[in-house]
């Protein structure tokens with residue numbers, strides 16, 4: 006039997022189990038089967054992924070490393086909402102100074118977090134992440150329930166296929182992973198379906214690699230905003246451009262800056278904490 010501290014948090018209902026392990030002495034190399042058991046929504050706590058909170062072992066500006074795992078126990082390079090929830094935890098615990106930008110180490114390099122105070126436009130504090138410079142790659146396609154859709158290949162540190170649809174219902178139940186081109190995505194892919202809602206305003210559903218359909222995906226929202234900006238013919242030199250992306254669990258705002266960086270912003274909260282004795 007093992008006892009350890011844990012928390013549950015979410016960002017626009019992309020939910021995570023957090024495992025504080027500052028010195029890497031509690032969980033060490035997380036076993037995939039343990040992660041999958043924690044994330045199971047019937048036999049475990051239930052979550053889209055696990056965030057192990059550990060001190061970075063590399064010299065550099067980031068004291069904390071987000072050790073992210075998908076619900077099936079697999080490792081992904083990056084999780085945008087994960088960084089936001091991770092940053093919420095660091096702030097709530099007083100582990101960082103939120104008055105200035107905070108670097109967080111991830112497998113996709115350092116992401117810089119800014120805590121944006123609540124305002125008349127936004128009633129709660131927002132956590133904004135500089136996601137670096139995502140890459141718009143080639144064209145691909147995805148097939149869902151027998152229908153084929155063109156998809157834009159976007160790399161946000163992790164792989165995405167973005168398909169524009171007339172109606173989000175076209176994505177079907179998403180209980181089954183859509184088909185994709187394994188030659189383009191040899192390590193699997195996150196697949197977003199996007200419906201236009203208005204000028205610089207879209208809505209999406211996502212089937213995440215290693216987790217199935219989730220209620221939000223930060224990197225997916227960035228991929229969608231970039232693909233939409235490209236389709237809208239937005240000139241990268243015209244300055245900062247912000248897209249509103251509605252997800253099943255809320256709303257995210259993605260700003261593509263004139264320097265090519267994408268900033269992902271939205272709320273994140275910790276909703277429970279405790280000590281667990283894992284009997285599984």
Ligand SMILES: N[C@@H](CCC[C@H](N)C(=O)O)C(=O)O
Nearest residue numbers: 081084085086163222223224
């Ligand atoms: N929900 C995440 C993405 C998590 C990783 C993804 N499932 C993958 O395997 O690449 C986000 O908010 O970005």
